[in-house]
Amino acid sequence: MKLVGISSSRVDSLLARCAHSMSVMNEPAAEDSHFLISPGKITLRHLEKVSNPQSIHGIYPYRGKMSPIDAAQIISQFAPHSRLLDPFCGTGTIVYEAQQYGLLGTGVDNNPLACMIARGKTEPLDKEAVLIHLENAIADAQALTDFPRMPAGPARYFHSTTADQIMRILSVSRDFSPFLLACFYGAICLAARACNGWLWTSTSIGKINSPLRCIDFYSALQRKVRKHVDFVRGAPPAKIHIHDARLIHEIIPSHSIDIVYTSPPYFDALDYTGYYTKLVLEILDVDRARIRGGLIQRFATYRKDMRDALLAIDTVVHDKSIIIFVVGNRMVHKKLVRGADFFSDIAPWANPYVIEREYTNTASELWDSINATRRKEQVIVWNLATGGRK
Numbered sequence: 001m002k003l004v005g006i007s008s009s010r011v012d013s014l015l016a017r018c019a020h021s022m023s024v025m026n027e028p029a030a031e032d033s034h035f036l037i038s039p040g041k042i043t044l045r046h047l048e049k050v051s052n053p054q055s056i057h058g059i060y061p062y063r064g065k066m067s068p069i070d071a072a073q074i075i076s077q078f079a080p081h082s083r084l085l086d087p088f089c090g091t092g093t094i095v096y097e098a099q100q101y102g103l104l105g106t107g108v109d110n111n112p113l114a115c116m117i118a119r120g121k122t123e124p125l126d127k128e129a130v131l132i133h134l135e136n137a138i139a140d141a142q143a144l145t146d147f148p149r150m151p152a153g154p155a156r157y158f159h160s161t162t163a164d165q166i167m168r169i170l171s172v173s174r175d176f177s178p179f180l181l182a183c184f185y186g187a188i189c190l191a192a193r194a195c196n197g198w199l200w201t202s203t204s205i206g207k208i209n210s211p212l213r214c215i216d217f218y219s220a221l222q223r224k225v226r227k228h229v230d231f232v233r234g235a236p237p238a239k240i241h242i243h244d245a246r247l248i249h250e251i252i253p254s255h256s257i258d259i260v261y262t263s264p265p266y267f268d269a270l271d272y273t274g275y276y277t278k279l280v281l282e283i284l285d286v287d288r289a290r291i292r293g294g295l296i297q298r299f300a301t302y303r304k305d306m307r308d309a310l311l312a313i314d315t316v317v318h319d320k321s322i323i324i325f326v327v328g329n330r331m332v333h334k335k336l337v338r339g340a341d342f343f344s345d346i347a348p349w350a351n352p353y354v355i356e357r358e359y360t361n362t363a364s365e366l367w368d369s370i371n372a373t374r375r376k377e378q379v380i381v382w383n384l385a386t387g388g389r390k
């Protein structure tokens with residue numbers, strides 16, 4: 001049986017919507033638009049904290065989600081109405097923050113679940129209508145006499161009552177807006193943690209902590225919706241496309257982008273269909289392997305895949321564009337590969353400058369010691385107006 005939500009057919013329909021969105025996307029930018037930063041270089045101040053619990057970004061615990069504070073710091077240095085592209089947008093942290101600063105954001109990601117969250121964060125909504133829709137949906141879900149059982153794989157992480165409530169909501173979620181779906185998927189993750197006594201961390205996720213606690217999923221969903229709904233701004237319009245960044249020229253007009261700002265997939269370190277997303281995709285009965293097959297995450301082909309993506313991105317920028325990649329170091333065969341060096345080497349653009357990122361008092365320190373890296377991130381910036389192409 002195929003369930004509502006994003007089943008395999010839902011993946012197809014999202015792909016179809018993506019094709020449609022080509023015809024409604026933003027017009028190309030005038031090449032002389034005043035998007036450039038002043039005095040010409042991006043600056044970053046040291047951050048004591050990287051997350052902001054009072055924001056929309058906690059809507060879903062996506063793997064590899066970047067710091068919204070970091071994103072805002074960079075975006076705030078560009079003029080409103082600049083056309084910004086995040087070709088690996090994930091859950092849309094950058095596109096959302098761009099929208100807050102009045103930029104015209106476009107996000108692309110080949111993971112439909114991530115795109116749904118990104119749409120939920122950036123599409124306009126009517127707050128009152130959302131709250132009414134939610135209350136009606138919960139009433140409908142409670143009244144169901146027949147509903148599918150949660151598949152055995154994910155069901156072992158939930159108290160049976162919580163699992164049934166999730167499946168009831170899934171049965172009535174067919175006409176949920178992207179925002180409600182994003183909250184629904186985020187609430188599933190939250191409920192999984194709560195059923196396991198809130199003991200899951202990024203390294204212990206999936207460890208069953210018996211006895212599983214019964215969580216009222218309807219209340220968890222209501223709280224999540226109420227917590228995040230006020231943060232949706234929905235304007236200026238942002239576009240989110242489910243598409244392969246290596247084929248980005250198929251959906252974004254040539255020379256139409258002023259700023260590319262992204263955190264690309266890391267070598268083979270992260271499975272963007274894993275972690276909490278595995279749980280959600282299994283509940284939705286989505287073909288996870290199919291989604292994973294469309295993502296860049298195998299080290300063996302990483303260099304070629306990323307090079308193809310950079311060449312495709314090159315077709316959508318113009319001669320004055322700024323391109324910013326947030327990249328990390330990785331240990332590969334016991335050798336440290338510095339992200340900025342790797343990307344400088346394969347990019348078609350010349351003379352980048354690199355800003356080293358250093359965090360204190362964050363989980364990044366733990367990450368660094370695990371990976372034997374000195375720093376988690378570098379921000380690599382190509383300014384085509386001054387640096388040009390190779």
Ligand SMILES: C[S@@+](CC[C@H](N)C(=O)[O-])C[C@H]1O[C@@H](n2cnc3c(N)ncnc32)[C@H](O)[C@@H]1O
Pocket residue numbers: 062063064065066067087088089090091092093094108109110111114243244245246263264265266272294295296297
């Ligand atoms: C580091 S994550 C970006 C996270 C994002 N900044 C956020 O805050 O949610 C990298 C993203 O690249 C996406 N990705 C991997 N291969 C891709 C491809 N070929 N085309 C488009 N997106 C891809 C993954 O699905 C993942 O969401």
